[in-house]
Amino acid sequence: MIEYRYPEEKIVAQYFAELLQDTKATEIIQRGTVTSAEEATHLSQFFWAMIEKSTQAVEIPCDGSAEYWTEKLYNTLGGYLENAGYGQQWEEEIDKA
Numbered sequence: 164m165i166e167y168r169y170p171e172e173k174i175v176a177q178y179f180a181e182l183l184q185d186t187k188a189t190e191i192i193q194r195g196t197v198t199s200a201e202e203a204t205h206l207s208q209f210f211w212a213m214i215e216k217s218t219q220a221v222e223i224p225c226d227g228s229a230e231y232w233t234e235k236l237y238n239t240l241g242g243y244l245e246n247a248g249y250g251q252q253w254e255e256e257i258d259k260a
Contacts, residue, residue, distance in 0.1 A: 164195045165243045171225040172239055175232040178224050179213040196247075203249030207256035210240055214260075 167173045173192065180188040187202070188209040197203045213236070217229035223230070244253040 165239065167239055169234060169235060171227070171239065172235050173200065174225055175223055175229075176213070176236055176240075179221075181210065182221065183209070183212055183216060186213070186252055189203060195247060199253055200249060203244055203247070203252035204256065206236060207244065207253050211256060211260045221257070 165173075169206075176192050177189065181194055182184075187205050191197060191202055191206050191209075197206055214233055219234055221229055223229050223232060241253050244250060
């Protein structure tokens, strides 16, 4: 299960998934788990798409900056994928970013 340190992390992740119209990321975030290497890759790619979108002066639905919350999500999502056995997928997408 994806364990968010702060509830705002999930709110921000859901917000960006909707903003990017990424239904697969929305499903993963709502479910709270990744069930395959393909989903792990998708979640990793979604994270980097979220970073790119956040540079476009997006107003997020909670206190703090988009940069602040995406840094938190980097640790949360990366840590989750590592612990779930999908560290390779996360690292591959970091290398592409």
